[in-house]
Amino acid sequence: MVSDMQREESGSWVNKNALDRVLAEGIHGTPEIKHDEKIHYLGEFRERVIRMLTKEQVEETAVYPEILQSLKDQRAAKVIISGDINYSSSEKYRRLAVKMGKTCTVVHDPALVGNVGLVVVGNNAVDVAVIEVPDRKTRLAQLGVPASLADAAGKKVCEKCYQKITEADPEEVINYRKLTLADRFWGEYCAAC
Incomplete structure (x- = not known):
């Protein structure tokens, strides 16, 4: 329902005069592009994601070598981890990101949906076709x-x-x-x- 309202708001945003825009922004907030996509990928656009792990994969004791390889990628800028994952499970990826010279952020947002536990993202669009890491x-x-x-x-x-x-x-x-x-x-x- 919220996303439908936001799509409607952003779709008609261009057609509104300045007063209507200010009023709509005050009531509903600033319209956001691809809101559904961002809440699925821990606040990032899909085209910036290089690799992704599910929450269950992050909670495993082993480190996924695919994440290590993606952190070596020149396009990789940071690692984002879901706040739903306990500290002991996510710490190995935090240490790995720091070791590779990348920033690491933990996102605690109840608006996030889905089972995404970790994403390695770039600052710009990277358009990687397959971002999911197999089990x-x-x-x-x-x-x-x-x-x-x-x-x-x-x-x-x-x-x-x-x-x-x-x-x-x-x-x-x-x-x-x-x-x-x-x-x-x-x-x-x-x-x-």
Whole structure:
């Protein structure tokens, strides 16, 4: 209903005289271009989005390598994270953005709709055709990685499992650590085996 009113207001905005514009702006606020699009993509226009994660993807323990790659893109300017996501889940992406020299903003706005949890955006239109990042476990399963190894992200794994993930997807290695001899001595074991 609100978006229909805004479309009607912005559509007839040009045809109004100055007094009507001031009155309409006072009652309804300044008309906004592509309001529906902006509330879906955490306040940004779709054409500025380079990559996007859902809230569930951001809450996973692993970091998506696609986000790391998009932050390396020259067009990337900042990362925006939904305020609905808890701090411990989003902190890894905040640190990654700072490490890559990008700004990071957390948006707390009840007007936002949808399941978007994180967007990497540029200052100008980038027109990336596919911005959605496929689910990590599904992508790894298609590459032949066992589910137990995909679930072990963020944990220590043995040399054999580390080699499997390196061969399947070298960029995914950022989510795994090798078990050392000292780790084994203290009773740690491979999280995937």
